[in-house]
Amino acid sequence: MLSYQDNQILTQTNSGTPMGKTLRRYWIPALMVEELPYPDCPPVRVKLLGEELIAFRDTNGKIGLVDEYCPHRKVSLFYGRNEDCGLRCAYHGWKFDFDGNCVDLPSEPPESNFKHNINIKSYPCEERGGVIWTFMGEPEHKPELPEQEWMMVSNSQRYISKKIQECNYFQALEGGIDSSHVSILHSGSVGGIGVSKKSSSTSLLAQDAAPRFEVMDTDYGLLIGARRNADDNQFYWRITQFIMPWYTMIPPFGGAPRGGHAWVPIDDEHCWVWSWSWTPDRDLTEQEIEQMKSGAGIHSLLIPGTFRTKANKDNDFLIDREMQKRGESFAGIFGLGMEDHTVQVSAGPVVDRSQEKLGTSDTAIIKARRCLLNAVKTLEKGEPLPGLNPESHKVRSASVLLAKGVPFNEGAQEALKLSEKDFEAV
Template sequence: MGTLFRRFWLPAMLSSEVEPDSPPRRLRILGEDLVGFRDSEGRTGIIDAYCPHKLAQLFWGRNEECGLRCPYHGWKFDVSGNCVDLPNVEDAANAKRKMGITGYPTREAGGVVWVYMGPKDKMPDLPALEWAGLPVENIDMTRWLQCTNWLQGLEGEIDSSHVSFLHRVTEKDYELPSEFTSYGPPGPVDGAPSLTVRSTDYGFVCGSRRRTVNPDEFFWRITHWLVPFYSMIANHRYPRTGRAWVPVDDYNVMTFGYSFNAERAFTEHERAVLRKGAFFPPRIAPAAYKLDDGYIIDTWIGEANAGNDFLMSRDVQRKGNYTGILGVNEQDRCIQESQRSIAGVRPGGFVDRSREKLVASDVPVITARKTLLKMIADLENGIEPPQVTDPSVYRVHGTAILSRHGDFDGLLAESRAEVMGL
C-alpha cells in the first residue's frame, strides 16, 4: 500500500503553518520522519527530519537565508535537501555534494502544502479536486491526528449506514443554524436508507436513497470516494465537505478536513459555526504530540480524546444522544480508536479482518477494499493507477437532491452532470 501511495500527491501540512523563515514543523508521513518549512523566498520544503552528520533533528535548527541550519555543527540544507553549507569541514565545496538528504517535491493548492514521495519520473499533476482549485478564502481547511490506521478512518467516512445511529441528535445539542443541519430531507427522516454503489474512474459514487413524506419523491444523498483516501460528502445545503486520510504510520492518521464553497468566500460567522466543532473539524488544539515510539509531531489533537473518554456523558446518552459524546468527529474518533482488533496488534501492525462479520450495508467498505487491493496488484504488474495519469477524474462533488427516480442508475442517466457535480 505504501508503494501505491507513493504514486499520489499527499496533503502534508497547511500552508498557513509555515511563513518565510518561521519555525519548522515536525511531520511523519508514510512512516517517514520529515521536517516541513518555508524558506526566506517563500518556497516550501519537506526534507528528512535528521541531519546526516550526527542525526540530530533539524527541527531544532535555524531557518534562515534560504535554508535550514542544523544547530549542532551548522550544516545547512535547502528546500530540496541539498547541502548548501558545511562550516566545520575543510574541503566543504567537494564534501557538500555528498551530504544531501532526502527532499521531496512540494506544491501548494487549496491551502495545503502537498508532497510527492514517489519515483521522480512518475510524478503526476495535482489531483483536480474542486477545493484544490479554489482561493483559500473559499475553503476552511484543518488537520488533526487520529490514532488509528488510515483505512479505519476512511472506512468510517464511506460507511453511510452508521450515520443514522452513531451521529443521532448532535445537531440539536448544538442549536446550530438550519443551514448547517443538512443530513436529511424536510419532514421525517428515513433511518434505513437504501445504498447503491457504482465504481467510477476515480473510485466510487454512492447514492443513498431515503423515502420522503411524498410517496412519489425520494431524497438522494450522493457521496464519493476518490482514490486513495478522499471523500466528498453530500450536503443538502452549504457547505460541501470531505476529508483526506493521510497515513502518519500504520497506527496513526492525519485527517485533513475541508469545507468549501465554490461560489464565494466564507463569512466570519460561518467559520465561527464550523469552529463550534459539531461536525468537522472537531474542537482541536495545536499540540506537539509524542507518538508511541517517542518521535514528536507538530499537529492538532481533539480536545475530546481517548485520554478523557471523549468527554462522554452517560446522562446525555440516556436523554437521547446516541453516544453521549458531542461532535460528529468525536463520535467517529471514539469508535474508530476503540476498534483495536482491527487497528492491529503492536508491534507488527497485523490487521485481523477475518474476525469481522460484514453485511449488505457494508458494500461501500467492501468495494473500497477490493478496489485498493486491485490497484496494488495492478501496480505490482506494472499497471500505474489511471487516476494519476488523468487527474481530471477528481472533478466531482457530493450533492443531495429530491428526485422522482427510485433507482440510482435511472437518476444518473437522467441528471448525471447535476448528480456528479461535473
C-alpha cells in the same frame, strides 16, 4: 470479511510495502500553509507513511520537505537554524537546501569538496487550496496536482482543519463512505453542520435508517449511492464519491457549506484527518465559520498548539451520559466529527477485519477495500492507477429526490458533475 493477508496489505503503508508504494504515486496533503507562514520561519516536524520528515520555508519562500535526521551524526534537524536559503544543523552546522543538497560544511576545511557528496532525502512540495502538498514517489511518476472544487475556490469560501486520529487510515476512511451510520450515530448532531433538526433531509434520514447501497466503479474510484424511502413515488439518495486514494465527500444538506475529508497515514496506527468545508458560489458567513470553529461539526476542537483533539481516548472522549440520554448526541460525544473519531478509535489501532461480520449496508466499504487492493495489483502490473488525472476530481456529491426506478447516476447527473463553467467561476 477480509482475509488476514489482505488486511495486512490494506493497512500497512510504510516504505517498501505494497500499499505504501501505491500511495506514494499520489500527491499527499502534508501541511496547512499556515504551518509555514513566512520565509525562514521555524521548521516543522512532519510524519507521513511512516517517514519522519522536517518541513521548512526557505529565504526565497521555497518549501523543503527533507529527512528529519542530519546524515552526519543523525541528530534532528528540527532544532536547526532556518537561514540563508537552507536548514542548518544545530550540532555541527551542516546545511541543506530545499532539495536536500548539502550546501555548507563549516566543520570541514575550506578546500574540502566533501559537501558535494552529501545529500539527504527530500520530496517536492507545492501549494494549492491552503495546503502544502508533497509527492513521495519516484520523480518520473509525479502526476499533476488534483483539482477538487474546494482547492480552487478563494480563501474566503473555504475552511480547513486537520487532526491526528489514533487508528489506521482506512479504519477512519471507512466511516467517510458509510452513509448508514448517519441515521444513527449522527441522529442528534446534524445541527453542527448548520442543518436544522426539522429540515427535510434530516427527517428523511431519520425515517429510514437502513439505506440500500448501489456502488459504481469510476475513473477516480467509486460513486456511491445510498437510497432511502421518501414517499410512495420517490427515493431520497445521498450520493458521494470515494476518490483514490483517501478522499471522501459529504453529500450536502440544503444550503449548508459542502464538506469533505482526506484520511492520510502518519504510520500504520495513526492518521491525519483533513477536513474542509466550502461554498462554491459565495463567501462563508461569520456564523458558519464560528460554527466550524466551535467543534460541533466536522471540524474538531484541538489542544492549543497541537493537532490532538481535546476529547481523546485518554479522557474517554469526554463522553457525556446525560447528553446521550437527552438525545443531543446518540453517543454522548460533542461534535459530529468527534462522534466518528470516537467510534473508529474505540475499535483499536488496526481492526482485524478477518473477524468482522458485515451486512448489506457495508457494500460501499467492501468495494472501497477492493478498490485499494486492486490498485496495488494494478501498480504491480505497471498499468495506470485510478484518480491520477486531475480532471477526474471535478465532481460533486449530491442529495437528491428521484422518482423510483430512475438510476441514481443518471437522475443526479447534473448535480454530480462540476462543469467547466462552474470550475471557471471558482
